Amino acid sequence: MASNQSNVEYLKPFANEDLHFSIISKQNQIEKWFRNQWAKYPPPFYSSIDIRNAGFKIAPVDTNLFPAGFNNLDKELEFLYISAIQHFMERISPEISKILLITEDHTRNKFYESSIESLTSFxxxxxxxxxxxxxxxxxxxxxxxxxxxxxxSVDGFIPDIIVLNNDLSGGMPEYLNNIKQQIIPNKNIGWNNRSKTDHCEYYSNVADNFSRLIEIDSWLIEPYFRNCGEIDFQTKQGEDCLIYNAEKLFHIIQKKYDEYEIKEKPYIMIKADSGTYGMGIILINDIDSIKNLNRKQRTKMSKIKGGNKLNKVILQEGIYSYEKFKPTNHVAEPVIYSFGHNLVGGFYRMHDLKNNSENLNSPGMSFHPIPFKEACLSPNLDETIFSETNKFYIYGVIARLAILTASKEIYNTE
Amino acid sequence: MASNQSNVEYLKPFANEDLHFSIISKQNQIEKWFRNQWAKYPPPFYSSIDIRNAGFKIAPVDTNLFPAGFNNLDKELEFLYISAIQHFMERISPEISKILLITEDHTRNKFYESSIESLTSFxxxxxxxxxxxxxxxxxxxxxxxxxxxxxxSVDGFIPDIIVLNNDLSGGMPEYLNNIKQQIIPNKNIGWNNRSKTDHCEYYSNVADNFSRLIEIDSWLIEPYFRNCGEIDFQTKQGEDCLIYNAEKLFHIIQKKYDEYEIKEKPYIMIKADSGTYGMGIILINDIDSIKNLNRKQRTKMSKIKGGNKLNKVILQEGIYSYEKFKPTNHVAEPVIYSFGHNLVGGFYRMHDLKNNSENLNSPGMSFHPIPFKEACLSPNLDETIFSETNKFYIYGVIARLAILTASKEIYNTE
Incomplete structure (x- = not known):
């Protein structure tokens, strides 16, 4: 059984409470706004959203539309997953009865196998x-x-609908275009078609709209980013572009840090523009570290999932995680799961070898369920804006902004 | 915070485990069946279902389509209520933004006031x-x-939809027919139009269909009933009819008790055919007690809510409650709440002055939340069929049968 306490708390205080206060106090408008958005942009079947919380700033840093990790979700909340799946399918058609699940090919990975087992059971x-x-x-x-x-038809089984849990990194087989059944999420949203840059541009637009609604600076919910194409880390082709954009990015982040009196040093994550699984990511603290990448780092940045060549990158503002897990003080970042626009909980990802700026999605990570009672739909104005209930409501809002972004991406591919 | 244990357990063992086993082991078929039913018969906005659990037999004994008691629901599960309300409204129309709630007139009742406050907040x-x-x-x-x-338009507020929390016992004002906005639940389902006998007949049909699906005797989920019109308890008019039907009912219940080797004595609840609020109900253990009703009982059976005259009754098989609350050993009966077809939890109703055959819905009753982790959507085959998880799944199924019954009633008034 999950503990009722998440045991995760803010590492340090922060001066700017605009973000927290604006979200907590405007639930009614926020829910109304989301309702209208979902009516226009139907949400994808499922997603998992990585969020980083620097206190003054909270933003999604990765939106996975072919999520794994279902085995890490709290078993006690199974009824939520069931209810959300039923709703999603009912919304498509009450006639749906048979579902084909297309998985990744690497099903000898026991974590992935276990995730598929959980998803299948739900x-x-x-x-x-x-x-x-x-x-x-x-x-x-x-x-x-x-x-x-x-x-x-697969061995005589004719599904009413097909669920993809394969992110199509290896390309989309042409025959998927010839199948009459609906495929969810939309097959055009696989990594063969999608880029982090596209997603960030859409997110930027969503964040702008939302920030106007609740009257905050949109930077408080959005990592700045720039992108570079035609990069080859081995031959250093495109390094000029990388340096140029990194300089620009450091500059505008520093300006914001000054404005909000943030004492930390800005940093940047360089990510493969269509990478997944935490592969193809490096962290840089200054321009020099781009120039001085060592051989190991260059090799790491040359290949992404499926052995594909990495040739485009996105430079994304790094967001410190100000949350620590007690009593170990490990840095923790929340991962929120959804079916449709229903948030169904999630967990904290932790890593005992990583500090508060690093990517925690790497071997050695561990998980701690987000406790149900802090589920993400209802803030409590009687508690401080930093209480768990309120913090998780904010995560729920940020996660839904990321889901809405994906919904818009899908809407525009259709 | 709610305890994670309900502290409610079976009073005694029972020989026939068909009901439990059939429901627990057929979740997939059951969920599929409900899905198809909801597609045909859209569920009412909300309901609360009183259930009695005699172990070998579990059945709904009251289905309230204008529920109160929202204040007794577990505050920690607020996100469930919110999510279910959002789904229901989204299903009607994503354009809905403004809601008018029409309450009972007796809002000086502090329990009712508190229920309306909770509902409004959700x-x-x-x-x-x-x-x-x-x-x-x-x-x-x-x-x-x-x-x-x-x-x-009420004081300039033009609602998109109107929610009734008034059961229309006092009759439906003609003007409700002239209002263009949709009214939920359907105004034709108020007690002015509805009778317990109608509901029981519909339920009987639903229970038959469901029993065929999971291959059980439908008596295991259905209280037998008969009805009498033109009763006057003061003048004893119609007493013959009452006695005749009570004899028949005792007879068929006894036959079932014999078949299942139940050692208890059958009993019958006589209820006002359109009564609510636990009013107009007496318990009889034999035919003689009908003949020997005292003045107090006769007075009690002459008036129902709103001072209306009681002139029709339903005779319903009494169902023993074999659940007791620890450590007090009070008899407990579950009450399950829903928005749409979403079960959102509920509570145990208890009464320290009542035994295991009596109606617990009377002054002096108390409440204990049904713990969230035992929510009603997911049985666990690794546990015994009597575990809390499995018991609550069964309650969820029984409650949904009652909701489906109401859905069919509404469907046929439209």
Whole structure:
């Protein structure tokens, strides 16, 4: 059973409380605004959102539309996942009964296997029949397509809808275009088509709109970013572009830090523009460290998932995590899960070897469930704006901004 | 904060485990079946369902479509209520933003006031604007109807939808028919129009269908009943009918008790056919007690809510409650709440002066929240079929059968 306390608290105080106060005190407007947004931009089937909380600033730093890690969700909250899945499917069509789940090919990864097991169990308990197949195994079933009027049939199982849990990093097989069943999330939103830069541009727009609604500086919920194409870390091709953009980025972050009297030093995350799984990411504290990347770092930045070549990067403002897990004092960052626009909880990702600026999504990380009672839909004005209930409401809002961003991306690919 | 243990356990063992086992082991089919039912029969906005659990038999004994008692729900689960309300309204129309809540007139009842306060808070936190009015105060606003093209406006507030929390025991004001806004739940489902007999007949049909699905005897989830019209307890008019039907009912219950080797004595609840608030209910253990009703009992059975005359009754098989609250050993009966078809928890109703056959809904009752972790959507096959998780899943199924029954009633009035 999950503990009722998250045991995660702010590392240090911060002067600017605008963000917290504005979100906590404007729940009614915020919920109304989201309602209107979802009506225009239907949310993707599921997502997991990595959030970084620097106190004065809270922002999503990664939005995964093909989430894994379902095994890390709190088992006690299973009814939430079931209810959210039922709602999502009901919204598409009450006729849906059979679901095909297309997974990653690397299902010998035991963490991933365990995630798929959990996801499958949630879907089955929601009252659907489910069959699982790796993307790689799917093509052999395609000979049947003509016999079934274009409906994909896998060993006689004709799904009503297809759920992708494969991020299509390896490219989208052409035959997915020929299948008559609906595929969720939209197959055009795989990493073959999508870039972090696109996502950040959409997010920037969403953050602007939302900030206008609650009257805050949008920087408080948005990491600044710039991008560079045609990079080759091995040959140093494109290094000028990288340095130029990093200088610009350090400059505008420093200006904001000055404005808000933040004493920390700005830093930047350089990320593969279509990378996942925490691969292809380095942290730089200054311009020199770009010039002085060592061989190991250059190698790391040359390959991303599936062995694809990394040739575009995004430079993203690093956001310190001011949350620590007690009593170990490990740095913790929240990861929020959703089905549709329903937040269903999540966990803190922690790493005992990482400091408060580093990417925690790396081998050695551990997880601690976000306690249910702090679920993300209802702030409490009787508590301080820093209470867990209120903090998690804020996370829920930030996570939904990221989901809305993905919804807009999908909307525009359709 | 709610305790994680409900502290409610079975009073005694029972031989027949068909009901428990069939429900627990068939979650997938059950969820599928409900999905199809909701697609045909949209659920009412909200409900509270009183359930009695005799171990071998579990059934709803009262289905309230204008529920009070929201103040007794677990505050920690507020996000569930919010999420369910948002879903319900979204399903009607994403355009809904302003809600008028029409309450009972007796708002000086502090329990009722407190319930309305909680309900209002849930709705507001869901992102809706809400205004509250008593039914009795509404007529004064009707002069505006012509000015607003038939849309009800209360002090300049023009709701997008109207929520009834008045059960219309006092009759439905004609003007509700002239208002253009949608009224939920359907105004034709008030006690002015509805009878317990109708509900029980619909329930019987739902229970039959469901029992066929999971292959059980439908008696295991249904109280037998018969009804009598034109009763006057003061003048004894209709007593013959009452005795005749009571004899029949005792007989068929006894036959079932024999079949299942139940050692208890059958009993019958006589209830006003359109009564609420636990009024107009007596318990009889044998035919003689009908003949020998004393003056106090006869008076009690002559009036129901709003001072209306009681002239029709339903005779309903009494269901023993085999659940006791520890450590006091008070008899406990579960009450389950819903918005739409979403179960959102509930509480145990207890009474320290009542035994395991009596109606607990009477002055002196107390409440204990049903613990969240036992929420009603997900059984656990790794636990015994009597575990809390599994018991609450069964309650969730029984409650949904009652909600579905109300949905069918509404469907047929439209």
């Amino acid at each position: 879907i089955r308990k929601s009252g659907f029949d489910i069959k699982i197949t790796k993307l790689i195994d799917l093509s052999s079933n395609l000979k049947d397509l003509s016999k079934t009027n274009g409906f994909l | 709705i507001r936190k869901s992102g809706f604007d809400i205004k509250i009015t008593k039914l009795i105060d509404l007529s004064s606003n009707l002069k505006d109807l012509s000015k607003t093209n038939g849309f009800l």
